[in-house]
Amino acid sequence: MVASVSLHDDHLGRADPLGKEGLAISFEFFPPREKTAEDRLLRDIRGLEALCPRFVSVTYGAGGGTKQNTQAIAARIAAETPIAPAAHLTCIDASREEVDAVARDYWNSGIRHIVAVRGDPPGGAAVYEPHPHGYAYATDLVAGLKRIADFEISVAAYPEVHPEASSAAQDLTFLKRKLDAGATRAITQFFFDPEIFLRFAERVRAAGIKIPIVAGIMPITDFQRIRRFSRHCGVTIPTELAALFDGPQQDPATCRRLAIAAAVEQCRQLCAQGQREFHFYTLNDARLAAAICTSLRERLHNCSASPCTL
DSSP, X not given: OOOOOOOOOTTOOTTOTTGGGTXXXXXXXXXXXXXXXXXXXXXXXXXXXXXOOSEEEEOOOGGGTTHHHHHHHHHHHHHHSSSOEEEEEEOTTOOHHHHHHHXXXXXXXXXXXXXXXXXXXXXXXXXXXXXXXXXXXXXXXXXXXXXXXOOEEEEEEOTXXXXXXXXXXXXXXXXXXXXXXXXOEEEEOOOSOHHHHHHHHHHHXXXXXXXXXXXXXXXXXXXXXXXXXXXXXXXXXXXXXXXXXXSSOOOHHHHHHHHHHHHHHHHHHHHHTTOOEEEEEOTTOHHHHHHHHHHHHHHHHHHHXXXXXX
């Protein structure tokens, strides 16, 4: 068994139902393109207020393709809800001046938290080529954002190593550079094997990286879709988890129950080893994310009353 990992518990809201269990949660959404869908997404996000998430992030889209939608939704979250928004920002297909202008707009809209990532190559290109006048990598973007304003900045981390890194050691070097440039926390790529995350967290601490490491959780609502995501990102799907989902087509209600149970068990195993921060990749299914968090709280409460076994 991997040793218990001690991580930060700062900024927990006292009213947070999961805060009572010593946890901090956050959620990720992607911006829809239609106005009616945007209004519906805002209603769904407001429905998460009772969970008191630390923040809700809004992605930038492939190649920065939805950046205007991202800005609009993040600004509406800031203006219309008590939830803190975190707007994604990438290095893709933009000069430094253009990226800086977006960052200033975020700040002026009351957005104080940015998720800074390099981004995927636009147009499905196989190889990333930095913009000739842009920020080349996430480290450069973090440093540039800090020059503009005192943003809270989240960056990406990869428990199973970034597909373009030559080694796990090089991947950690890149993460440490983002920390040195001013990153506040790291949110991991999704993963399904708790042991993989815990071993990664040990390597992170051994490398002298002190910022909080937030576990990225991806509920399995469509197994074939998740399998494609995982192959693209180099994410391992444990055999027993695949066996649970990869069978005859099940009815939607059963699939949903399995998705909740699998995500809750993954989080519970991580909690048992000291992990206290979770970021849910919702795929815009806010109700499923809320159901997972509610079920997780109940599971943890029951565990505190009578010890659970792994």
